[in-house]
Amino acid sequence: MADPRIVTVTGAAGHIGYALLFRIASGQLFGPDVPVKLNLLEIPQAVHAAEGTAMELDDCAFPLLSGIDIFDDAAKAFSGTNVAYLVGARPRTKGMERADLLEANAGIFGPQGAAINAGAADDVRVLVVGNPANTNAVIAQNAAPDVPADRFTSMMRLDHNRAISQLAHKTGAAVSDIKNVVVWGNHSADQYPDVSYATVAGRPAADLVDDAWLSEEFRPTVAKRGAAIIAARGASSAASAANAAIDHMHSWIHGTPEGEWVTAGVYSDGSHYGVPAGLSFGFPVTSADGEYHVVDGLEISDATRAGIDHNIEALREEYDAVKALGFIK
Numbered sequence: 001m002a003d004p005r006i007v008t009v010t011g012a013a014g015h016i017g018y019a020l021l022f023r024i025a026s027g028q029l030f031g032p033d034v035p036v037k038l039n040l041l042e043i044p045q046a047v048h049a050a051e052g053t054a055m056e057l058d059d060c061a062f063p064l065l066s067g068i069d070i071f072d073d074a075a076k077a078f079s080g081t082n083v084a085y086l087v088g089a090r091p092r093t094k095g096m097e098r099a100d101l102l103e104a105n106a107g108i109f110g111p112q113g114a115a116i117n118a119g120a121a122d123d124v125r126v127l128v129v130g131n132p133a134n135t136n137a138v139i140a141q142n143a144a145p146d147v148p149a150d151r152f153t154s155m156m157r158l159d160h161n162r163a164i165s166q167l168a169h170k171t172g173a174a175v176s177d178i179k180n181v182v183v184w185g186n187h188s189a190d191q192y193p194d195v196s197y198a199t200v201a202g203r204p205a206a207d208l209v210d211d212a213w214l215s216e217e218f219r220p221t222v223a224k225r226g227a228a229i230i231a232a233r234g235a236s237s238a239a240s241a242a243n244a245a246i247d248h249m250h251s252w253i254h255g256t257p258e259g260e261w262v263t264a265g266v267y268s269d270g271s272h273y274g275v276p277a278g279l280s281f282g283f284p285v286t287s288a289d290g291e292y293h294v295v296d297g298l299e300i301s302d303a304t305r306a307g308i309d310h311n312i313e314a315l316r317e318e319y320d321a322v323k324a325l326g327f328i329k
């Protein structure tokens, strides 16, 4: 068997961690032949709870799980890491907007980026889940000058999956019949879910749904789904977030099917759709040979342009705010 891949999960004792770790350990990320070693990073107060999760992982007797270590020190937790899930953060609670979380979370992601820079494996892939995910990814990436910037990504896949499900419900199609939705921009209520290029069982989605549904139902439902889950559950999405985190990394590692894209928050180099360099932006992406590539050349309608521009502004504001706080050089 191959050497184990090292996966570090921060916030391992939290809700998403609990839904994510068992799936990784069972082989759903790398496949049935690749052993996995799990590094769990927590704050000192939550290490004991992480030990409980580790005991349960043990009790599953997963054949692919070669070991589990628990840390409260980022430098140790990211040593040799191939895949880093940066989940640990302060979750948004009822009535709170993501901007409120910027300052609380900015201090977490800089040191973790620095630890990744210092000790992670050369092929490290990072997915930032903790909110505000896009800007936290920028903070971590800025603290890791020796790691290629495109290895830092942010999670837009939950928004992408939500968009697929809403379109499937509306059209009566199977989820597997929906291709090429995209959610541009920020993982926040600013995001722009877009079906302009989507197909439903091979037919253009635009022929099957009308503009009123798109603007009054589809886009608000997808963009505000996180808040709706919090209102219903009294806690933010956890199992669906973990599922999207598996999907994001799986597509990155194993590739996307021919002619299909997914949405990922990826580092903007300034060359795609007018998005400034340095932001982590939700784009349509394909994956091949272990790399995500932005799908270029799509025809952009006025409405989509406005949606993209709105997200550029929103992410720039977050960027400027953390820069003013000194978290970005």
Ligand SMILES: NC(=O)C1=CN([C@@H]2O[C@H](COP(=O)(O)OP(=O)(O)OC[C@H]3O[C@@H](n4cnc5c(N)ncnc54)[C@H](O)[C@@H]3O)[C@@H](O)[C@H]2O)C=CC1
Binding pocket: 010, 011, 012, 013, 014, 015, 016, 017, 041, 042, 043, 046, 087, 088, 089, 090, 091, 092, 108, 128, 129, 130, 131, 132, 133, 155, 156, 158, 159, 187, 236, 237, 238, 241
């Ligand atoms: N991007 C996305 O699509 C989504 C993002 N989220 C975000 O994911 C994050 C985690 O959510 P939950 O697991 O539900 O929260 P949770 O509160 O259940 O767990 C968070 C865990 O992170 C730990 N933690 C805090 N600071 C840490 C640090 N510096 N190092 C390591 N661990 C640390 C806490 O001790 C806690 O165990 C939140 O920011 C939430 O808003 C949630 C759903 C979707």
Ligand SMILES: O=C([O-])CC(=O)C(=O)O
Binding pocket: 091, 092, 131, 158, 225, 226, 227, 229, 236, 237
């Ligand atoms: O809204 C939140 O805080 C949790 C989240 O990111 C989501 O469910 O999309």
